[in-house]
Amino acid sequence: AQSVTQPDIHITVSEGASLELRCNYSYGATPYLFWYVQSPGQGLQLLLKYFSGDTLVQGIKGFEAEFKRSQSSFNLRKPSVHWSDAAEYFCAVGANRDDKIIFGKGTRLHILP
Amino acid sequence: DVKVTQSSRYLVKRTGEKVFLECVQDMDHENMFWYRQDPGLGLRLIYFSYDVKMKEKGDIPEGYSVSREKKERFSLILESASTNQTSMYLCASSSSTPTDTQYFGPGTRLTVL
Numbered sequence: 001a002q003s004v005t006q007p008d009i010h011i012t013v014s015e016g017a018s019l020e021l022r023c024n025y026s027y028g029a030t031p032y033l034f035w036y037v038q039s040p041g042q043g044l045q046l047l048l049k050y051f052s053g054d055t056l057v058q059g060i061k062g063f064e065a066e067f068k069r070s071q072s073s074f075n076l077r078k079p080s081v082h083w084s085d086a087a088e089y090f091c092a093v094g095a096n097r098d099d100k101i102i103f104g105k106g107t108r109l110h111i112l113p
Numbered sequence: 114d115v116k117v118t119q120s121s122r123y124l125v126k127r128t129g130e131k132v133f134l135e136c137v138q139d140m141d142h143e144n145m146f147w148y149r150q151d152p153g154l155g156l157r158l159i160y161f162s163y164d165v166k167m168k169e170k171g172d173i174p175e176g177y178s179v180s181r182e183k184k185e186r187f188s189l190i191l192e193s194a195s196t197n198q199t200s201m202y203l204c205a206s207s208s209s210t211p212t213d214t215q216y217f218g219p220g221t222r223l224t225v226l
Contacts, residue, residue, distance in 0.1 A: 009153070032212045043117070043203060043217030044156075051212075090155060094212045100171065101211055103148075105155035 002027040004093045006104040014112045015083055021076040021107050023091030032094035033074040034101065035065055039087045047089075050074065051097075061085070086111045115140050117218040119204050125224045132191040134221050136204030142216075143209050145187035147171075147179065150201040150220070159202075161211065162187055194225045 003026045036044040048059025055067040094101040120135035148156040158171030160179040180188045202221045207213040
């Protein structure tokens with residue numbers, strides 16, 4: 001069965017600094033990979049997803065993620081964070097297009113002014 | 114604009130009560146989901162439905178049941194609420210497969226006393 005690990009529970013960065021959130025998955029084939037964001041008091045919103053093709057995926061709000069098969073990783077990046085990026089970020093994986101997706105435990109991002 | 118609504122933002126119930134959580138989507142989506150979100154555990158799938166009157170168990174179905182009599186509405190039922198069901202409950206929907214973008218409601222924070 002597939003699984004997803006987000007090694008960092010909390011991350012703190014200064015406003016304007018770059019960001020990388022880590023995500024590792026466990027699955028043999030190429031999975032469906034997602035990053036969702038949950039702002040305080042809100043439901044989750046999709047940032048980006050990867051199924052196939054170009055391994056660098058662009059998403060909303062200036063985020064991108066890179067699929068690295070050799071490292072079983074799908075890390076989320078942003079070159080310069082804004083205070084409004086403070087939220088909880090969830091990586092998720094699905095084995096195939098018809099399978100349920102499994103969410104990681106989340107990484108809470110804190111932004112220093 | 115896409116919308117998933119949940120009947121209550123906050124709910125307080127007593128142990129042993131029957132609890133209904135309602136979710137409505139206005140996007141004509143085939144799939145609907147109920148997740149439970151707990152600190153440090155991320156999102157865990159309780160049940161999902163891929164069509165009217167169709168349902169499948171997720172990872173933690175014990176103590177819960179669901180009902181989908183109409184395409185737009187998916188109900189989560191706690192037959193006899195217990196304190197360990199105190200949690201945030203999130204409803205989501207997706208167009209035709211679970212790996213399509215899932216759209217989330219704002220959540221219902223349930224407290225069982």
